[in-house]
Amino acid sequence: MTTLTVKIESLEDTMARAVSVVSQWDSAVMEDPAVTLSFPSWEVMHRVLAPKRLDILKVLVGQGPLSIREVARRLGRDFEGVHTDVDTLVQNGVVDKTKGGIVFPYERVHFDFDIRAAA
Template sequence: MNTLTVRLSTMADVKARFVEAGERALAGKAAEVTSTLNFASYEDMHKVLAPSRLAIVKTLAGQGPLSIREVARRVKRDVQAVHRDVTLLVNTGVIDRTQRGVEFPYDTIHFEFDVSAAA
């Protein structure tokens, strides 16, 4: 199954994973290949993956390229509003734009983060 993992990560976390991957490569160990999308905070993630945009991503999952008009029909929203959301999702790297339409090149999306009580 082809999965995109969404994480909340600090730059230190990202750098540590990068260094670890480099060390594994130098040691001749197989690289762990995972597609990830990192956000600095829950607020940043929610700005990009708000419920209406997440509905677009879920609609595209495993479907191949679709036109924006078809995505709008499937999520039952106005084409212009879907176009704005698709543009943001493309610009942030969540979905891809191809000659045949827009697509989410994954079957699933996995969220990997903890939520703790406010201090």
């Protein structure tokens, strides 16, 4: 099962994780790296993965390519609004745009972050 893990982490943490994955390429036993989408803050994550955009992902899970029109129909939303949301998801690497339509190539989304008290 392919899972997209969404994290809130600093650029330094993201880079350290990337270096760790790259360093494993030379080892004989390389773990299958998790597919991770990182955001620097809750606010940025929420801007990209707003509730209506998460609804789009729910429609796309396990469906293969769907047209934006079909996604809008399934959600009961207008085409223009869904198109704008899909563009944001594509630009942020959450969904892929293909000749056949838009695709969410994962079977689930896992959110992995802590919320701490403000400093």
